[in-house]
Amino acid sequence: MNKSNARLGWLFASPYLIYSLIFFLFPLIWATYLAFTNWNLIAPDYEFVGIQNFIQAFFSESVRAAFFVTYKFLGMFVPIVVAGALFLAVMIHSLPKFKGLFSVAFFLPYLASGVASAIVVNGILSYNSPFNIWLRGTFGLDIDWLGSSILAPLIIALMMAWKFAGYYALLFVAGLESIPKEIYEAAEIDGAVGWKRFWKITLPMLYPSFYTVTILAVGLMFGIFTEPYVLTGGGPDLATHTWQLEIYSQAFERLNAGFGTAIAVINSVVTFGSILIFRKILEKWGAKHGWE
Amino acid sequence: MKKYSMRFIMMMIIVAIVASGCQSGSSGGEESSEGTVSFNFWSAPNPSQQAFWTEMADKYMEENDGVKIEVTPMPESPSSEAGIQSAIAAGNAPAISENISRGFAAQLAASSAIVPLNEFDGYDELIQKREMKETISTWKFSDDNQYVLPIYSNAMLFGWRIDVLNELGFDEAPKTYSEVIEIGKKLKEQDSEKFLWARADLVKPTWWARWFDFFMLYNAASEGNKFVDGSEFIADDEAGVETLGFLDNLSKNDLLLTREATDPFETGQALMMDIGPWTFPYWADKFPEMKMGETFELSMPPVPDGVDPANAKTFADTKGISIYASATKEQQQAAFDFVNWVYSDAENDMKWFEETNLPPARDDLSTNETFTSYFEENPQLIKYAENIPNAVPPIDNEKTVEVQELIGKEAVNPVIKGETDPKEAWNNMKEAINGVLK
Numbered sequence: 048m049n050k051s052n053a054r055l056g057w058l059f060a061s062p063y064l065i066y067s068l069i070f071f072l073f074p075l076i077w078a079t080y081l082a083f084t085n086w087n088l089i090a091p092d093y094e095f096v097g098i099q100n101f102i103q104a105f106f107s108e109s110v111r112a113a114f115f116v117t118y119k120f121l122g123m124f125v126p127i128v129v130a131g132a133l134f135l136a137v138m139i140h141s142l143p144k145f146k147g148l149f150s151v152a153f154f155l156p157y158l159a160s161g162v163a164s165a166i167v168v169n170g171i172l173s174y175n176s177p178f179n180i181w182l183r184g185t186f187g188l189d190i191d192w193l194g195s196s197i198l199a200p201l202i203i204a205l206m207m208a209w210k211f212a213g214y215y216a217l218l219f220v221a222g223l224e225s226i227p228k229e230i231y232e233a234a235e236i237d238g239a240v241g242w243k244r245f246w247k248i249t250l251p252m253l254y255p256s257f258y259t260v261t262i263l264a265v266g267l268m269f270g271i272f273t274e275p276y277v278l279t280g281g282g283p284d285l286a287t288h289t290w291q292l293e294i295y296s297q298a299f300e301r302l303n304a305g306f307g308t309a310i311a312v313i314n315s316v317v318t319f320g321s322i323l324i325f326r327k328i329l330e331k332w333g334a335k336h337g338w339e
Numbered sequence: 340m341k342k343y344s345m346r347f348i349m350m351m352i353i354v355a356i357v358a359s360g361c362q363s364g365s366s367g368g369e370e371s372s373e374g375t376v377s378f379n380f381w382s383a384p385n386p387s388q389q390a391f392w393t394e395m396a397d398k399y400m401e402e403n404d405g406v407k408i409e410v411t412p413m414p415e416s417p418s419s420e421a422g423i424q425s426a427i428a429a430g431n432a433p434a435i436s437e438n439i440s441r442g443f444a445a446q447l448a449a450s451s452a453i454v455p456l457n458e459f460d461g462y463d464e465l466i467q468k469r470e471m472k473e474t475i476s477t478w479k480f481s482d483d484n485q486y487v488l489p490i491y492s493n494a495m496l497f498g499w500r501i502d503v504l505n506e507l508g509f510d511e512a513p514k515t516y517s518e519v520i521e522i523g524k525k526l527k528e529q530d531s532e533k534f535l536w537a538r539a540d541l542v543k544p545t546w547w548a549r550w551f552d553f554f555m556l557y558n559a560a561s562e563g564n565k566f567v568d569g570s571e572f573i574a575d576d577e578a579g580v581e582t583l584g585f586l587d588n589l590s591k592n593d594l595l596l597t598r599e600a601t602d603p604f605e606t607g608q609a610l611m612m613d614i615g616p617w618t619f620p621y622w623a624d625k626f627p628e629m630k631m632g633e634t635f636e637l638s639m640p641p642v643p644d645g646v647d648p649a650n651a652k653t654f655a656d657t658k659g660i661s662i663y664a665s666a667t668k669e670q671q672q673a674a675f676d677f678v679n680w681v682y683s684d685a686e687n688d689m690k691w692f693e694e695t696n697l698p699p700a701r702d703d704l705s706t707n708e709t710f711t712s713y714f715e716e717n718p719q720l721i722k723y724a725e726n727i728p729n730a731v732p733p734i735d736n737e738k739t740v741e742v743q744e745l746i747g748k749e750a751v752n753p754v755i756k757g758e759t760d761p762k763e764a765w766n767n768m769k770e771a772i773n774g775v776l777k
Contacts, residue, residue, distance in 0.1 A: 088428040090450035174537075174600040175608055191598055194542065280545050299421035300546070300740045302446050304428075 082309040100309035112285035123204035131212035136219030153213030161273030196286035222256030251336040378434035381413035434666035435674035442739030455484035481569035487659040491697035494730035512638035514648035523594040535594035537603035544747035559640035563652035583761035655730030
């Protein structure tokens with residue numbers, strides 16, 4: 048590469064690099080520093096408290112809850128959203144016409160605001176909603192949907208899956224479109240049809256999309272805030288208390304910004320660690336099917 | 340190549356540092372120049388309040404050439420408190436803002452982010468002119484200063500479905516615990532599907548929810564006991580246990596609906612509801628059949644048997660104005676003078692009342708002739724006005740969030756769920772709060 052090309056490369060990359068410096072690197076350094084102080088963002092005076100915030104976080108009931116709740120959400124959300132998106136993608140892909148129209152239609156929930164969706168779900172599940180009145184009248188079932196520590200996380204996971212399935216389906220559709228027809232033709236000659244064709248050809252060939260969707264879905268679960276904030280407030284008994292709810296509560300409600308930042312730092316470490324594990328598992332699976 | 344690349348990287352870093360350092364040169368507004376003082380006023384982030392303050396600022400500037408006021412709605416992402424907090428951290432706080440609750444003011448005051456209003460020239464004159472001596476007396480902070488000037492004060496009341504009460508054979512809203520339970524039992528006899536009070540928050544530790552259940556009842560039971568003074572828990576034990584006992588009794592008699600429900604009071608599924616004046620515009624739009632005297636009545640919270648209902652207090656849902664320490668002395672005084680001017684004329688409070696439906700925090704709201712015609716048109720607001728002096732504002736402690744969360748977690752929630760008896764719950768809560776206040 049000559050000097051002029053190199054300069055041009057830096058020039059094109061510079062907006063992103065500057066953006067990253069301002070909005071990622073400096074805040075990251077600042078946040079890491081803040082995590083070791085007891086500053087509340089308002090007081091002119093504050094102290095450097097060492098690792099005290101991290102120790103406090105380790106013994107905090109609500110931080111522990113946030114840690115486990117995220118994996119509970121992961122266990123519910125990832126299989127549902129991946130299966131749902133894959134199903135939608137296969138349906139859309141097999142349509143003879145109007146693929147784009149249906150893709151957009153399923154993508155729309157992704158554009159809806161989390162607050163609006165949560166309010167709608169709240170209305171559907173309220174005690175005197177037609178749905179619950181029907182359940183009570185017909186089956187004698189009186190279910191406290193959002194008051195149950197098992198059902199509340201499941202409802203939030205389902206709601207998130209409904210919202211994101213259409214978006215992830217687009218990635219799967221792109222993956223499906225990229226599988227060469229010749230492979231299917233060859234498989235058909237070898238007798239691979241129906242489910243066999245799906246399991247042996249489609250699914251392994253979708254690995255890049257599958258990988259992307261899974262990693263996106265895993266990452267998403269470490270950052271959810273709006274839905275549990277509006278629907279359950281983190282309850283019942285911390286059953287839906289996420290990292291973001293804990294960070295928000297500490298930093299902006301209790302004005303413990305230093306402690307809140309320490310939790311954010313722990314959250315980012317846990318997030319990167321978890322994503323790394325998922326990546327390794329997926330890469331192993333990919334390697335087994337010829338994706339290196 | 341290396342030399343050029345390094346130069347380029349250095350240039351980008353410098354640009355980034357300069358860009359990240361870019362922020363308003365001064366907090367509170369522009370620097371004063373040529374005898375003019377400019378400051379920013381942050382209004383609550385809703386159109387009616389913003390419109391009111393913009394109009395006031397325009398009028399004030401017409402009369403005062405040397406003042407420039409810029410009224411803008413405060414950022415509310417993710418909440419107005421967080422918006423203010425971020426602005427202070429970034430050095431972009433206004434000189435003055437409204438929408439400050441007493442609990443948040445305590446947090447700000449503890450960090451020296453706001454200044455005492457009682458130290459400004461003209462403070463006594465303002466209190467006298469606005470007729471708010473009694474109302475503001477409960478606002479004094481533990482260091483004897485006033486950090487917030489209340490703009491409005493909603494003396495929270497309970498609404499009762501008077502039509503259902505009449506059907507059950509009762510002429511008026513109950514005033515004591517035993518009267519409430521009696522009504523509840525009769526209601527259940529008639530229709531086991533109905534409830535006395537539908538409030539999902541009773542089983543949640545949400546800190547602010549305690550204002551509209553626990554504090555309404557506790558203030559009534561304790562005749563307005565302070566709860567926390569400075570960093571000391573000074574709550575009235577007897578009143579506290581009585582309050583929890585009442586909630587326990589309601590729960591045991593299946594009179595509470597603690598699930599999310601859509602408009603349970605309006606649809607007649609529940610007989611009572613904590614109500615603020617903001618409910619009436621909603622009813623006018625969605626439930627025009629809700630008419631005072633016909634479908635509902637308003638009352639102060641019930642009191643324990645043996646306590647005189649005439650002395651009942653309630654919770655004041657109230658917010659006010661604070662002046663920020665980051666503004667210059669000149670800006671602070673100019674901001675205070677503006678507020679003083681606004682409240683020197685009762686007509687401005689009238690305008691506020693009309694535009695926002697939020698009762699101005701004045702002792703004479705129910706007697707001042709300026710407001711008479713408005714009350715004739717809106718009789719449902721009279722009881723709110725009458726009880727402004729009986730309404731107790733939120734506690735003034737920087738640990739408000741923690742304290743109120745513990746009230747829910749240790750006392751209200753377990754009592755309602757039948758997990759702990761009222762006395763034990765009160766003691767657990769007391770111990771936990773003392774731990775936080777240390």
